[in-house]
Amino acid sequence: MPRLDDRLKLVAAQIERSIHADIGSDHGHLLAALLASGRIRRGIAVENKLQPYRNSTATLSALNAEVRLGDGLEVLHEKEVESLSICGMGGQSIVQILSQHPERLPDEMILQPNKAIDLVRRWALNHGYWLIDEQSTSGSRRFEVLRLQRSTAIPDPIYQRLETIHLNESLGLIFGPWFLLRRDEDLRQRLTAEQTYLQSKPKLTAASRERMKAIEQVLCNVHFRSR
Known part of the structure; x- marks a missing residue:
């Protein structure tokens, strides 16, 4: 099982649903760890560049996971996944991905913006998602992880x-x-x-x-x- 750094360990600890998509998975390590530990039953990795697609395919080949080549949510189907994660991108990029296909968003999302985190919080506030938790890594390089859940209450x-x-x-x-x-x-x-x-x-x-x-x-x- 791939060893996760503190940032991805923090993300993994927030994921509880059975079918999970990781957007921009890079090497597929997060999904591999989630599957190996039994935290999820099935994983979908989405990559928009060929080399990360190959990296994730190699990592996840023997696991109950699929790697798709495409941009953001365009290669997911409505109600196909129960949760998703986006890690290591700027807040503006994350908001752009979330806004392109809102009908394909699951009820729960774990997001780790590298910068402009306020943009992600504002998007959630304006689009029917509650911020149900925030955690951060310790040390000189701080990473914040936001856990969002859909709600009809505003x-x-x-x-x-x-x-x-x-x-x-x-x-x-x-x-x-x-x-x-x-x-x-x-x-x-x-x-x-x-x-x-x-x-x-x-x-x-x-x-x-x-x-x-x-x-x-x-x-x-x-x-x-x-x-």
Whole structure:
């Protein structure tokens, strides 16, 4: 069984449905691990380039899995899978994939954006998916994993809970509502380090000034738990 790094271990731990698709699987290691451990019954890997398609085919050849060559959800059928994952892409790319064939989206999705994570949270908020959990890896290179579940109830109540710590939806989209509500010391350390960095710059762009303001709001209002 392929050994997963901390990032993919965190993703795998969130997957609980029987039939799972991994979009942009690269080497097929996530699906191989899920199948070997019995967390899923069948896997579908989707690749849009030939070499990753060959890599995943080689990894998954002896398992109950299929590798398809295509772009995003275009090679999946409606209601074919119960969950899907997209890992290692930017938030803008993930949102583009999710938006192209909304009728093919399953009820549960595990997403690991490398950047622009707020775009993914906003997409979920606006398209009937609740953010039911957020987790992150530890260490200097932090990866965040979002678990989404379809719901007919709008809006997602997790953002309303931010009012209990004197924050708002906008800050939740930026920093993650679960991370803020847990008031974890790791979050405080990251925001403090970023604040120090921004304060050291002789001149800030408009976007950086807005980021600084958001960080200050969180640090002033949230009573973080110590280790």
